[in-house]
Amino acid sequence: MLTGLKVIAPASVSNLACGFDILGLALDYPGDEIVGRWTETPGVHIAELTGFKKDIPLDPEQNIACVTARALLKHLGEENRGLELKIKKHIPAGSGLGSSASSACAAAVLVNELLGRPLERRELIPFAMEGEILASGTPVGDNIVASMIGGLVLVRDITTLDFHRIYMPPGLFVAVLLPDVPIHTKSARAQLKPDVSLPMMVRQNANLGAFVMGMQNSDLELIRRSMKDLVIEPQRSHQVPHFYDVQRAAVDLGALGCSISGAGPAIFALCQEKLQAENILAAMQQVYTDHKLEALCFVAGINREGVLKK
Amino acid sequence: MLTGLKVIAPASVSNLACGFDILGLALDYPGDEIVGRWTETPGVHIAELTGFKKDIPLDPEQNIACVTARALLKHLGEENRGLELKIKKHIPAGSGLGSSASSACAAAVLVNELLGRPLERRELIPFAMEGEILASGTPVGDNIVASMIGGLVLVRDITTLDFHRIYMPPGLFVAVLLPDVPIHTKSARAQLKPDVSLPMMVRQNANLGAFVMGMQNSDLELIRRSMKDLVIEPQRSHQVPHFYDVQRAAVDLGALGCSISGAGPAIFALCQEKLQAENILAAMQQVYTDHKLEALCFVAGINREGVLKK
Numbered sequence: 001m002l003t004g005l006k007v008i009a010p011a012s013v014s015n016l017a018c019g020f021d022i023l024g025l026a027l028d029y030p031g032d033e034i035v036g037r038w039t040e041t042p043g044v045h046i047a048e049l050t051g052f053k054k055d056i057p058l059d060p061e062q063n064i065a066c067v068t069a070r071a072l073l074k075h076l077g078e079e080n081r082g083l084e085l086k087i088k089k090h091i092p093a094g095s096g097l098g099s100s101a102s103s104a105c106a107a108a109v110l111v112n113e114l115l116g117r118p119l120e121r122r123e124l125i126p127f128a129m130e131g132e133i134l135a136s137g138t139p140v141g142d143n144i145v146a147s148m149i150g151g152l153v154l155v156r157d158i159t160t161l162d163f164h165r166i167y168m169p170p171g172l173f174v175a176v177l178l179p180d181v182p183i184h185t186k187s188a189r190a191q192l193k194p195d196v197s198l199p200m201m202v203r204q205n206a207n208l209g210a211f212v213m214g215m216q217n218s219d220l221e222l223i224r225r226s227m228k229d230l231v232i233e234p235q236r237s238h239q240v241p242h243f244y245d246v247q248r249a250a251v252d253l254g255a256l257g258c259s260i261s262g263a264g265p266a267i268f269a270l271c272q273e274k275l276q277a278e279n280i281l282a283a284m285q286q287v288y289t290d291h292k293l294e295a296l297c298f299v300a301g302i303n304r305e306g307v308l309k310k
Numbered sequence: 311m312l313t314g315l316k317v318i319a320p321a322s323v324s325n326l327a328c329g330f331d332i333l334g335l336a337l338d339y340p341g342d343e344i345v346g347r348w349t350e351t352p353g354v355h356i357a358e359l360t361g362f363k364k365d366i367p368l369d370p371e372q373n374i375a376c377v378t379a380r381a382l383l384k385h386l387g388e389e390n391r392g393l394e395l396k397i398k399k400h401i402p403a404g405s406g407l408g409s410s411a412s413s414a415c416a417a418a419v420l421v422n423e424l425l426g427r428p429l430e431r432r433e434l435i436p437f438a439m440e441g442e443i444l445a446s447g448t449p450v451g452d453n454i455v456a457s458m459i460g461g462l463v464l465v466r467d468i469t470t471l472d473f474h475r476i477y478m479p480p481g482l483f484v485a486v487l488l489p490d491v492p493i494h495t496k497s498a499r500a501q502l503k504p505d506v507s508l509p510m511m512v513r514q515n516a517n518l519g520a521f522v523m524g525m526q527n528s529d530l531e532l533i534r535r536s537m538k539d540l541v542i543e544p545q546r547s548h549q550v551p552h553f554y555d556v557q558r559a560a561v562d563l564g565a566l567g568c569s570i571s572g573a574g575p576a577i578f579a580l581c582q583e584k585l586q587a588e589n590i591l592a593a594m595q596q597v598y599t600d601h602k603l604e605a606l607c608f609v610a611g612i613n614r615e616g617v618l619k620k
Contacts, residue, residue, distance in 0.1 A: 019515070019519065020511075020512060020515070021512045021516075022512060022515055022516045022519060023519075154516070154519045154520060154523065155516065156516045156517065156519070156520040156532075156535065156536065157516070157535075162520070162532075162535060164520065164523050164532070166523065192508060193508070194507060194508055195505040195506065195507055195508065196505065196506050196507075196508055196511045197504060197505055197506075198502060198503070198504055198505065198506055198541075201330075201506045201511045201514065201515075201541070202330060202331045202332065204511065204515060205329070205330070205332055205511075205514060205515050205518050206331075206332045206464070206465065206466045206467070207466065208515050208518060208519045209329065209332060209333075209464045209466070209518045209519060209521075209522050210464060210466040210472070210474065211519075212519050212522045212523055212526075213464065213474050213476065213522055213526070216522075216523070216526050222466075222472075222474070225466065225467075225472060226466065231508075231511070
């Protein structure tokens with residue numbers, strides 16, 4: 001193959017307020033792009049890294065896409081192949097939007113496609129996880145599963161690939177404000193309190209169960225009541241400048257829910273339709289403008305297909 | 311009215327392994343019966359108490375049915391009525407099968423019916439809760455909601471009546487083994503550890519979300535994987551003689567799940583159909599027979615209507 005193959009793996013919102021380490025939602029924008037082609041030189045190499053390059057290692061031992069590609073090649077008995085990757089990062093590292101998961105999923109799908117698709121999408125997940133563990137330190141699969149298969153997913157147990165697509169009512173959009181404050185997933189996780197009070201666990205649990213029911217029954221008001229994070233958000237909000245002001249702006253304009261995506265600092269608002277999402281985004285952005293703070297702001301729809309092959 | 315009106319409120323299994331203080335399931339057997347009629351003497355009185363009378367106070371200030379009836383009569387401006395109750399307890403107190411919730415629900419429906427049904431079923435719940443709080447010490451609504459409306463319910467927030475009926479695949483039965491070891495709900499609750507580790511919370515949370523999906527999608531294998539209690543069961547199992555042997559007997563014969571109902575000591579096994587439930591019950595009971603221990607054993611179907619008027 002001369003020209004190479006291009007794949008795009010979507011960004012994802014994780015936790016979704018009530019589902020810490022369990023829920024993931026794939027966005028139709030942005031997504032990391034990888035173009036790959038076989039080369040004569042054995043091993044996986046990065047030929048080009050563009051886009052949000054900051055904090056992305058070029059060392060193949062440290063780069064998530066390379067680690068994933070190598071793990072999959074090895075599993076398929078193709079470890080002597082030479083593979084050259086051109087990576088275009090559209091998702092900043094340390095954003096809370098599944099940047100590492102996206103690169104890992106893109107690399108796994110790319111290798112699988114280059115080899116004539118020997119594996120199913122779900123079978124690629126353990127290899128993408130190998131890359132993801134580099135970034136997060138723990139095998140949490142919410143971003144990986146969302147980016148790989150798309151849609152809204154619940155991960156019961158990533159080690160046994162026990163994950164499930166949750167039905168979502170059509171037409172939902174997400175407004176995202178990404179402050180210019182990088183957060184390192186591993187240390188963000190280490191800072192969380194080790195325990196939760198039993199009553200808090202019950203309330204968080206009840207919200208997750210109700211959220212699943214709300215989605216499956218298209219009960220938007222139930223979704224709205226359930227998208228509350230009593231456990232993690234209070235511990236992370238201080239790392240996200242003016243988080244509560246942004247959240248209030250979104251909720252006041254009717255967002256179904258607004259919280260920190262993953263370890264942050266991205267703030268997401270789940271919205272009923274596109275125009276509402278644009279209005280909500282403007283109000284969220286205004287908070288940052290008022291404080292003369294920089295943020296990347298965008299509205300995204302839901303990616304329902306996972307990694308796309310171009 | 312001369313002859314009186316009779317209502318039967320179902321027993322219920324609560325927690326269902328993965329939904330501590332959130333899930334309730336109404337059984338079509340047994341149920342507490344109350345016959346009520348207006349009398350000349352103002353106030354709520356117990357004219358007769360039969361069945362499992364042990365630990366059921368006759369004092370109207372302490373009796374759950376009386377407290378509930380009085381609260382509802384007062385709310386409806388009928389506090390000067392005289393009401394006489396004949397209570398037949400089919401559910402032992404301190405069983406973990408929602409005995410107090412059943413009596414409370416029966417009393418609330420009885421009064422409502424005697425007055426020509428001024429309130430909807432859901433509107434009766436706060437009055438049944440007043441009785442239930444006497445027994446449990448905290449406003450947990452899982453048994454109350456299940457007994458009042460029937461079926462499998464998720465309680466997001468009882469204080470705002472935010473509860474939901476979860477679809478269940480048809481044909482499920484429950485095998486129940488009730489050891490002769492009374493447990494007091496209030497003290498059982500006080501003995502629970504105040505905190506849960508974050509990873510345990512996540513796993514319990516994931517199981518609850520997956521359980522809801524499993525039920526709504528009739529995915530029995532997902533229900534089976536999800537009906538695990540990592541938090542409460544290990545803390546209560548020592549109070550239920552030979553719990554793990556009984557659980558293993560049920561699981562080995564294919565029970566979808568087996569755990570302690572509520573604060574116990576009742577052990578329930580959710581089964582795919584009636585014959586399986588009978589076989590599982592026999593195996594559970596054999597454990598107790600082998601140890602020369604007494605237990606009340608029965609198979610129940612699902613009550614889908616809540617409190618029944620006869």
